Amino acid sequence: MVEGRILVVEDDHIVAMGIRIMLKNLGHIVTGVVSSGEEAISKAESTRPDLVLMDIMLKGNLNGIEASKEIITRFGIPVVYLTACSDRQLLEQIWNVGSGCIVKPFDEKDLEKSIDIVLSRCRLEEKDVKENSQKPQNDSEKFRNASGYLPVLKCLK
Secondary structure, three states, X not given: OOOOEEEEEXXXXXXXXXXXXXXXXXXXXXXXEEOEHHHHHHHHHHHOOOXXXXXXXXXXXXXXXXXXXXHHHHHOOOEEEEEOOOOHHHHHHHHHHOOEEEEOOOOHHHHHHHHHHHHHHXXXXXXHHHHHHOOOOOHHHHHHHHHHOHHHHHHOO
């Protein structure tokens, strides 16, 4: 299991507390629990978690997809969506923005698998970028290698 610092964005208080308990049982640190997109952006900026678990339907003016775009763009923090909706069009939209999706209802094992995959992938990508950045390169190699890592940068902090 990969341990991480996780921000929970969920507007249903009971569901949010259940997720918090599951995360603690799995050995993760919960950096906060918020219920709106605006709060999610603010909390992500102040706590810099390793991962955000984001409900799609939230209180406030920003839904989870809009808030996650801001979090990914500004802070490079990966987002895994939590949704009760299984609409194909919505699922395609969120797969294009986030790092994954967990369909409600879910259990601790589902949560653990999804988090482990995303955190492991991001840490491997960070390690790969770090190792490649330490090798001496000529200018054309630097450009070629940097352009190959552009999608990876969303996982870097």
